[in-house]
Amino acid sequence: DIQMTQSPASLxxxxxxxxxxxxxxxxxxxxxxxxxxxxxxxxxxxxxxxxTSLADGVPSRFSxxxxxxxxxxxxxxxxxxxxxxxxxLQHYSAPTFGSGTKLEIK
Amino acid sequence: EVQLVESGGGLVxxxxxxxLSCAASGFTFSNYYMAWVRQAPKKGLExxxxxxxxxxxxxxxxxxxxxxxxxxxxxxSSLYLQMNSLKSEDTATxxxxxxxxxxxxxxxxxxxxxTVSS
Numbered sequence: 001d002i003q004m005t006q007s008p009a010s011l012x013x014x015x016x017x018x019x020x021x022x023x024x025x026x027x028x029x030x031x032x033x034x035x036x037x038x039x040x041x042x043x044x045x046x047x048x049x050x051x052t053s054l055a056d057g058v059p060s061r062f063s064x065x066x067x068x069x070x071x072x073x074x075x076x077x078x079x080x081x082x083x084x085x086x087x088x089l090q091h092y093s094a095p096t097f098g099s100g101t102k103l104e105i106k
Numbered sequence: 107e108v109q110l111v112e113s114g115g116g117l118v119x120x121x122x123x124x125x126l127s128c129a130a131s132g133f134t135f136s137n138y139y140m141a142w143v144r145q146a147p148k149k150g151l152e153x154x155x156x157x158x159x160x161x162x163x164x165x166x167x168x169x170x171x172x173x174x175x176x177x178x179x180x181x182x183s184s185l186y187l188q189m190n191s192l193k194s195e196d197t198a199t200x201x202x203x204x205x206x207x208x209x210x211x212x213x214x215x216x217x218x219x220x221t222v223s224s
Contacts, residue, residue, distance in 0.1 A: 036151075036211075096153065102149045
């Protein structure tokens with residue numbers, strides 16, 4: 001199985017700050033990587049698909065990038081509503097999620 | 107508007123069975139692979155099953171293989187998850203999700219809680 005190592009586990013940042021969350025794949029997964037946001041008590045929502053493509057309706061302050069087998073989610077100009085838990089997912093083979101990053105606003 | 111609405115959750119004893127349903131609307135159900143994803147209390151997300159458009163191909167992780175069966179009825183735009191030989195570690199919120207062309211899960215239901223306990 002492909003393992004996704006996600007970091008950091010938690011993150012506290014200020015409004016308008018830039019934050020980055022990363023996922024390291026245990027092997028090549030190409031661009032078969034997506035990012036999800038889960039707000040408290042809600043179902044996950046797709047943010048980024050195909051590693052770098054913004055999902056419909058997602059604010060442009062979210063972006064995804066790839067460098068080899070390392071994938072990053074960047075949030076520019078952090079807003080209060082960005083609080084939640086973020087997960088990466090590889091779907092190159094049997095889907096596996098990262099362990100999640102809890103993002104809080106200072 | 108795409109909607110996925112799960113039902114069928116509840117409290118069940120270990121070793122017993124339960125069947126979840128997911129009613130889909132707002133898109134052509136038969137054109138999409140569908141999946142189930144679960145989340146144990148205060149834990150992360152875990153993929154549980156995927157089914158092809160026709161239902162002829164199904165996929166499971168080892169943790170549920172042989173115990174869970176995913177199925178679909180395209181005429182009814184419905185997805186199902188038959189869960190047998192349930193264990194306490196199956197306690198979770200179960201989400202129905204639509205799989206997009208690249209394999210991402212682009213729409214999710216609100217989730218249904220399953221508690222396995224005596």
